[in-house]
Amino acid sequence: MEKSWEPPNSTDALVRAFPSRLAGDVRSVLAVVPEGRLSSADPFQVEVWGETVTIPSRIYHDEPNADVVRSLSGIQQVILHCLYSRHCDGRVRQRHLEQIVRLxxxxxxxxxxxxxxxxxxxxxxxxxxxxxxxxxxxxxxxxxxxxxxxxxxxxxxxxxxxxxxxxxxxxxxxxxxxxxxxxxxxxxxxxxxxxxxxGAPWPRHTPAPLMNTGGQTT
Incomplete structure (x- = not known):
């Protein structure tokens, strides 16, 4: 079970959610993000093109207002939407997800x-x-x-x-x-x-799809 993530510097922790080449843009985004009510929680680590990133499962920051978001560059807005796709409110997660899913x-x-x-x-x-x-x-x-x-x-x-x-x-x-x-x-x-x-079948960890065969399932 993953432990709660309570780093001494939450800004640095959130910077690590993205590849290092984006660090400057991430810091620009975090400069306009309201302070979180709680520490970001339960991070997961994944590899993105050879670099390990550490992404929080949840963040507890209120959203910045629309004018502030519009003041960010295009890539900074994408970073902000990625971060808020981890928000504790499911409606907020969905709203920000829909801004990034096609990218x-x-x-x-x-x-x-x-x-x-x-x-x-x-x-x-x-x-x-x-x-x-x-x-x-x-x-x-x-x-x-x-x-x-x-x-x-x-x-x-x-x-x-x-x-x-x-x-x-x-x-x-x-x-x-x-x-x-x-x-x-x-x-x-x-x-x-x-x-x-x-180039090979990927392992399955879910139920196999049902196959209709003459009215029967297998």
């Missing part, structure tokens, strides 16, 4: 994949709608997500298990077949991307 940036990918392993089904639907390229062989999106999963197999396996857990606990009544659950659809698409990237 073809490797350092955005872990923020999106982490959300696929969370419990808000509307967020899962937003991710699925925002990643149409996952179903297209050799697309940019499929390449980015396949590369990320190939570099972070343990992290992705944990995401898959969380998808199954939340489906079983909260949504099984609505989606008896895991393969029709938005999180199940995402997991399948992510695995297909990883399989294409490595």
């Amino acid at each position: 073809d940036e490797a350092w955005v990918v872990p923020f999106v994949v982490q959300l696929a392993g969370e419990y808000v089904v509307e967020i899962l639907e937003s991710i699925y709608r925002g990643l149409p390229g996952l179903g297209v062989p050799d697309s940019v999106q499929r390449g980015l997500y396949g590369e990320f999963i190939a570099r972070n197999p343990v992290f992705f396996a944990r995401v898959e298990r969380r998808v199954v857990s939340y489906w079983s606990c909260y949504y099984r009544w609505k989606y008896p077949d895991f393969g029709t659950y938005p999180g199940g659809l995402l997991a399948e698409a992510f695995r297909a991307a990883a399989s294409e990237r490595v």
Whole structure:
């Protein structure tokens, strides 16, 4: 179980959520972010193109006002949306996710994949709608997500298990077949991307899709 993250300098901790080449832009964003009510919590580490980043599972900062956000550069606005996709309020997470999910940036990918392993089904639907390229062989999106999963197999396996857990606990009544659950659809698409990237079937940590065979399932 991951421990709460309470670094002495939360600004430095949040800078580490992004590749080092973005540190200056991250600090510019954090300069306009209201002070957090609590320490950022439960970080997870992933590799992004050969560099380890440490991303909080939750942040507890109020959102800056719209005028402040508009004053940021384009890349700084993307950084801000990534950070607030980790917000403690699910509606805030979804709003900021929808600003980044279609972007073809490797350092955005872990923020999106982490959300696929969370419990808000509307967020899962937003991710699925925002990643149409996952179903297209050799697309940019499929390449980015396949590369990320190939570099972070343990992290992705944990995401898959969380998808199954939340489906079983909260949504099984609505989606008896895991393969029709938005999180199940995402997991399948992510695995297909990883399989294409490595040229071999990617390990499964979710129920296999049901196959209709003459009125029976297997």
